[in-house]
Amino acid sequence: MTASNSSGGLKAEGRYARGWHCLGLAAGYRDGKPHSLNVFGTRLVAFAGEDQQVHILDAWCPHMGADLGLGEIRGNSVVCRFHGWSWGADGSCNDIPCAKRIPPKAKTKAWLTCEQNQLLFVWHDPEGAPPPADVSIPRINACFSDEWTGWTIRSMVIHNNCRELVDNLADVAHFGPVHGSPASYFCNTFVGHIGYQMFRGSESELLGSALIADSAYFGPAYHITRMVAEVDGKPVHSILLNCHVPIDQGSFELRYGVMVKKIPGLSDEENDAIAKAYVEQAHKSFFQDVEIWHNKIRIDNPILADSDGPIYQLRDWYRQFYTDVKGLPDDLHQEKVFERHDGTWRALSEVPEAARSQLHTI
Structure with a gap:
C-alpha cells in the first residue's frame, strides 16, 4: 500500500520509546546476584532480594559512580562494591559504613517493573509518567x-x-x-x-x-x-x-x-x-x-x-x-x-x- 507523501517516515530521534520492555524470564533474575543491564542508552541494575521481587535501579552509584551490578545483595538492597553504600528497592540509600548520617540527597532512580507470563518488564517513559491504566501486558x-x-x-x-x-x-x-x-x-x-x-x-x-x-x-x-x-x-x-x-x-x-x-x-x-x-x-x-x-x-x-x-x-x-x-x-x-x-x-x-x-x- 503506497503513500502519496513522506509523512509516514520516522526520523531518528535521540529518545527511546514509551512503553513496557521485556527483559526475559523473571526467574533468571532470582539467582541471588545483581544483573547489569545496558539499555536506553544507560546502565541499570536488576536484583531480587529477600522478598523475591525483582527491582531495577539506575546502576551508576550516585556516590562515586561505580556499577552497582558489581556489588552484592543484602536483604532487599544492593550494596556497592566500591564503598559499601547500600541502596534499597525504592532507590534510597539506607546504609553507609561508618557514616554518622545518610545525606538527604542520597537517592537514585527506581524503575517501575511488572511480571507477567513468567517474564520481567520494565517501564520506560521519557516524560517520566507511569503507564496509563489501559496500557498493560495481557495474561497468556x-x-x-x-x-x-x-x-x-x-x-x-x-x-x-x-x-x-x-x-x-x-x-x-x-x-x-x-x-x-x-x-x-x-x-x-x-x-x-x-x-x-x-x-x-x-x-x-x-x-x-x-x-x-x-x-x-x-x-x-x-x-x-x-x-x-x-x-x-x-x-x-x-x-x-x-x-x-x-x-x-x-x-x-x-x-x-x-x-x-x-x-x-x-x-x-x-x-x-x-x-x-x-x-x-x-x-x-x-x-x-x-x-x-x-x-x-x-x-x-x-x-x-x-x-x-x-x-x-x-x-x-x-x-x-x-x-x-x-x-x-x-x-x-x-x-x-x-x-x-x-x-x-x-x-x-x-x-x-x-x-x-x-x-x-x-
Missing part, C-alpha cells in the same frame, strides 16, 4: 498451564535501530522471499497502543503447512504470535515471543521465545521431541529475519509498490511511542484496518470477522 493463560511447554528463549544483539524490527508487522511482501511462506490473506489493524497482524498461508519452508498466525505488538517492543501449523499431519499450536529493548540508538537486544502445546494422547517423551524439533524450526525461521536486520540500513521514506503492506500507516502508529502524550493524535483509539485479499489492498472502516484477534484465547 498457556504460560500457567501444564498443557503447554515452558518458554524456550534465545537472545542476541542486533546492530541496527529497533524500528527495523517493527516494520515486519506490516511487511507482507517479505514472507515469500525470506520465509518461503507467501500470504494468502493478510490484515493489519492499528488501535491505541496495539498493532495487530492476521496472516494466512498455505505453506512454510520450515514451519509446516496450513499456517495460521494471529499476532500483535502490545506497545512498541513486546510482540506475541499465536500460530497453528500442520506438521506431519498433526496440528501444532505454538506461541511465539518477539521482544526487544534498545541498548542505544544503533543497537538493541532481541529475545525470541517459543512455547508449544502438548498433543493429547502422546507421552511426555513424544511431546518433548515434537516441541524440541518445532522450537528449532521456529528459531531457524526467525533467524532468516535476523540475517536481514544485520545487513540493512534504515530508509525513512521507502519507495513502495502496490504489493507492499501499509508500511507508512504502521510508522504513523509507531510514532506515538516517541511523541509526548500531549502531542498524540485525537483518533489514536479509532481502529485503522488494512486488508489484503486476492492480491488487492483496501482500507476498511471496521475489522472483518476473519481478522478478529484470537489472542485472548491463549
